Amino acid sequence: MLALAWPLALTNLSQIALVLTDTLFLGRLGELPLAAATLGGNLYFIAMALPFGLAFATAAMLAQERGRVRHHMREMRRTMRQGAWLILPLFAVLGLGLWHTGAILRATGQxxxxxxxxxxxxxxxxxxxxxxYGFLLLRGFLAALERPWPALCVSMGAIGLNVVLDYALVAGGFGLPPLGVLGAGIASAVANASMFAALALWVSLDRRLSRFRLAGRFWRADWRRMREIIVIGTPIAGSMLLEIGIFSATALVMGWFGPGAVAAHAVALQVAGASFMVPMGIGQAATARVGLAAGALDAAGARRAGWAAISLGAGFMLLAAALLLSVPHAIAGLFLAPELAETRGLATTLLMVAGLFQLADGVQAVAAGALRGLKDTRVPMLIAALGYWGLGLPIGLGLGFPGGFGPLGVWIGLASGLGIVAVLMTLRWARLAGPGHPARLPHPGDGQNNRILSTSGLEFMEK
Structure with a gap:
């Protein structure tokens, strides 16, 4: 699990490093550019929730198809093709929404x-x-093959490219005029495009990977497979939308306290997001390893993979919590200029709250990844809805406004919601992966060889 997880985690960290780079450069320009990129970025990742869900669903299907061994190259190629098909009409709709970001934010009182x-x-x-999105699909394909290194190498290269572009376009380096937030957006867009181009070239040139012929017969539809991606991916997207949405809603609430509160929230969120990339990578590895075992009808292997991943995620996040609770002021100082003393103080406080919810955030991310390996996505979405929106946001609003705690109260609500989700996600995994569950995973030696996991991961159907 660790051999697969840590390159995936580093890949995720390299991707968040693109956003962190923008934040570091924009933070030196003042509160307004940093707050603008934070609010705009929140809307962007809300729009990306559905593409992320479809990409993760595709990765889960690829892992189970490889686990079944027979004809897996043909099956994986078809799944990749339908995963790519789905994003084309979505991009037009999502792009139209992002084009009118200003109207959306003004409607929320910004x-x-x-x-x-x-x-x-x-x-x-x-x-x-x-x-x-194309990069996400290819990364999931490589994870299912347990070859995470190409995606990591490509992502690390994109960091260097983004730093150079931010220096040139945001700060006005190399004699160019500084473009501020426009330059940061251009830099990140070019870096994302370069990651897909480089990874696609890598896959096409690698002798073993090129045998899959991922672009072969791209025009051929497979409506059953497309429907399965949608059925699995929509709840994943819903879960991500609920989680991303709660932090985005929090950013909008912070806007009511002023640009300083948004900037402090941005710093704390970027640091917490960076640490979250590690358990997210472990969760992606859990999806691959649990999916491989489920496809091979190995119940014991699936259980071992899931619990190993949850233990790794919890261990790392305990270390991250210790760091955030020990030196929050120094971390805040990396992002905000010394003259912004009040904003730095608030960011320090929020970083301490972020340290308190690190363990819960990591456990829920890894448990969700393990459940995706079983294609179990609907109930985790309902858990996210209850924890984030049913309990976390109301608690935060109550403490922030009537309670008089301000931005601190809003973040305490976030921490409460994450804790609830972590407990329920772990209980869900324990129930489905436990040997005593009536709809437990089949095992080649337990008399259920004639059954395979259905789309939901909870029911069985005859071969």
Missing amino acids: DPALAEAAQTYNRALLWGMLPF
Whole structure:
């Protein structure tokens, strides 16, 4: 599990490093550019929830198809093709929404200047959306083959490219005029496009990977397979939308406290998001390893993979929590100029709250990844809805406004919601993976060889 997880985690960290790079450069320009990129980025990732869900569903199907061994190259090629088909009409709709970021933010009560700057950022950033989805598909394909290194190498190269572009376009390096938030959006879009182009070239040139002929007969439809991706992927997208949405809603709430609160929230969120990339990578490895075992009808192997992943995620996040609770002021100082003393103080406080919910955030991410390996996605979405929106947001709003805690109260609500989701996700995995469950995983030696997992991961159907 660790051999597969840590390159995936580093790949995720390299991707969040693109956003962190933008944050570091924009934070030196003042509160408004940083707050604009934060609000615009939140809307961008809300729009990306459905593409992420479809990509993760495709990865889960690829893992189970490889686990079944026979004709897996043909099956995996068809799944990749239908996963690519689905994003084409989505991009037009999502791009149209992002193009009008300013109107959306003004409708939520944001400052007009802040909304206009966020729209400038998103109009540049959205051109990297389609290639980034292609990168996600190829990364899931490589994870199912337990070959995460190409995606990691490509992502690390994109960090260097983004740093150079941010220096040139945001800060005005190399004698170029500084473009501020527009430059940051262009830099990230180019970096995302380069990741897809480089990884696609890698797959086409690798002798073993090129045998899959992923682009072969691209025009042929497989409606049953497409429907399965949608059935599995829509709840994943719903779960991600609920989680991304709660942080985005929090950013909008922070806007009611002023640009300083948004900037402090941005710093704390970027740091917490960076640490989250590790358990997210472990969860992706869990999807692959649990899916491989489920496809091979190996119940014991699936259980071992899931619990090993949850243990790894919890262990790392305990270390991350210790770091955030030990030196929050120093971390805040990396992002905000010394003259922004009040904003740095608030960011320090929020970073300490982020340290308290690290363990819960990591466990729920890995448990969700393990459940995706069983194609169990609907109930996790309902758990996310209850934890984030049914309990977390109301608690945060209650503490932030009537309770008088301000931004701190909003983040305490976030921590509460994450804790609830972590407990329920872990209980869900324990129930489905446990040997005593009536719909437990089949095992070649337990008399259920004639059955395979259905789309839901909970019911069985005859071969």
